Amino acid sequence: MTSALKEIINKAENTHELTKDEIVELFANDEITQELCKAADRVREKYVGNEVHLRGLIEFSNICIKNCFYCGLRRDNKNIKRYRLEPEVIIDFATKASSYGYKTFVLQSGEGNIYSLEEMLYIISEIKKLDVAITLSVGEKTEEEYIAYKEAGADRFLLRIETTDKELYQKLHPGMSHENRINCLKTIKKHGYETGTGCLIGLPNQTLESLADDILFFKEIGADMVGVGPFIPNEDTPLSFETGGSFELALKVMAITRLLLPDINIPATTAMETLNSQGRLIALQSGANVVMPNVTEGEYRDLYKLYPGKICINDTPAHCRSCITGKIQSIGRTVSKECGFRKQVR
Numbered sequence: 190m191t192s193a194l195k196e197i198i199n200k201a202e203n204t205h206e207l208t209k210d211e212i213v214e215l216f217a218n219d220e221i222t223q224e225l226c227k228a229a230d231r232v233r234e235k236y237v238g239n240e241v242h243l244r245g246l247i248e249f250s251n252i253c254i255k256n257c258f259y260c261g262l263r264r265d266n267k268n269i270k271r272y273r274l275e276p277e278v279i280i281d282f283a284t285k286a287s288s289y290g291y292k293t294f295v296l297q298s299g300e301g302n303i304y305s306l307e308e309m310l311y312i313i314s315e316i317k318k319l320d321v322a323i324t325l326s327v328g329e330k331t332e333e334e335y336i337a338y339k340e341a342g343a344d345r346f347l348l349r350i351e352t353t354d355k356e357l358y359q360k361l362h363p364g365m366s367h368e369n370r371i372n373c374l375k376t377i378k379k380h381g382y383e384t385g386t387g388c389l390i391g392l393p394n395q396t397l398e399s400l401a402d403d404i405l406f407f408k409e410i411g412a413d414m415v416g417v418g419p420f421i422p423n424e425d426t427p428l429s430f431e432t433g434g435s436f437e438l439a440l441k442v443m444a445i446t447r448l449l450l451p452d453i454n455i456p457a458t459t460a461m462e463t464l465n466s467q468g469r470l471i472a473l474q475s476g477a478n479v480v481m482p483n484v485t486e487g488e489y490r491d492l493y494k495l496y497p498g499k500i501c502i503n504d505t506p507a508h509c510r511s512c513i514t515g516k517i518q519s520i521g522r523t524v525s526k527e528c529g530f531r532k533q534v535r
């Protein structure tokens with residue numbers, strides 16, 4: 190590795206600032222991946238410690254009105270059985286999972302008004318009674334809806350920008366607006382949510398420059414959480430014959446995100462584990478400090494098919510909980526007993 194590359198990593202580790210050109214240089218060189226991941230691991234330990242936060246993921250409906258080119262839940266995919274869990278079932282999944290230790294739930298679904306506002310507020314406020322933090326991942330909503338969810342007890346919101354390359358975004362998201370997505374993120378932030386965003390790695394025609402822009406965007410928007418993962422082609426979508434993203438590049442994007450946003454929460458994403466059987470552990474040792482095990486029960490795990498090869502589709506929530514706890518302990522880390530809000534270092 191050249192000393193110039195080492196210098197860039199040192200600069201990132203010590204100042205948490207890099208230029209776009211410097212980020213691209215790190216992307217373009219494969220021999221630095223290990224050093225980069227080690228630096229991100231040190232920064233993770235220094236700023237957010239050795240605890241790993243577990244967020245219980247509830248995939249409560251796979252119905253979606255949007256048509257994102259990469260996603261198996263897209264409206265035009267007729268090759269998928271759609272479901273919509275009743276509010277009582279969602280609350281029941283959360284209640285059971287909270288009984289074995291989850292302190293945060295992520296409620297994720299496709300987009301559209303699949304539930305009325307009243308139903309959403311009921312679900313949020315009932316789950317809130319379990320004394321847990323609630324993260325929503327339900328897409329683009331109106332400002333009034335974001336405000337109402339927050340008042341009902343939601344603490345955090347995840348909305349990936351997917352890509353900051355506007356032209357690419359418009360191509361892959363028919364009928365959607367990049368501007369509106371950014372506005373949604375600003376609205377979410379404005380109303381006091383811990384705000385999560387992120388991007389897909391390896392989309393067709395995505396450049397290294399645009400991935401560098403993605404990381405700088407996370408900083409600019411003031412992200413509290415960033416989830417990144419490789420794009421994995423789904424055969425029921427228009428992108429079925431694309432190559433998809435690589436594990437290594439996704440890992441590098443995640444590691445540089447940790448270096449530049451040292452105190453945020455970063456999940457070791459499920460898509461990383463789909464490409465590499467040790468993916469989540471490698472991610473946890475390259476900057477990540479969060480895992481989002483699935484607490485959805487039964488056939489719904491399989492039906493929530495964003496991409497093929499999803500892990501844990503035949504496992505129970507209890508099994509995943511003990512599986513991931515064992516893995517985390519095997520690398521000398523501990524599972525947090527707290528909600529795991531961002532500990533902002535100023």
Ligand code: 5AD
Binds near residue numbers: 260419
């Ligand atoms: N591969 C990887 N991630 C995907 N997502 C959707 N489709 C795919 C795919 N084919 C991601 C999007 C979305 C999140 C819920 O799932 O980034 O924001």
Ligand code: SF4
Binds near residue numbers: 257260328
């Ligand atoms: Fe719907 Fe989200 Fe999939 Fe887009 S990525 S089709 S909004 S579930």
Ligand code: FES
Binds near residue numbers: 482513
């Ligand atoms: Fe689900 Fe390991 S986390 S089986």
